[in-house]
Amino acid sequence: MNNPLMMLLQAAQGGGDPIQILSQLAGNDPMMAQALKMVQGKTPDQLRRMAENMARERGTSPEAILRGLGIRS
Known part of the structure; x- marks a missing residue:
């Protein structure tokens, strides 16, 4: 892989x-x-906020990214 x-x-x-x-x-x-x-x-909460901010800057959400990868959250 x-x-x-x-x-x-x-x-x-x-x-x-x-x-x-x-x-x-x-x-x-x-x-x-x-x-x-x-x-x-970084703490897990800081990492979560970072991921949410990065996704939002790109016009999406972490959940949408996971769905695009075939991962159910």
Whole structure:
């Protein structure tokens, strides 16, 4: 599996550590390194608000994004 987003989702769903995957990907991808910096040290509530704000800026919602990925929330 080469899709970083799906790797992160599977880690989160399986009780794994998505930050560990981000750390591995950050070494090869500057965008992943930026994403890692954005999420490190944040609480789950802060991450939720960040995701909601980013989705809203793009004219969508986190729920719509999950549905588009075939994930039921």
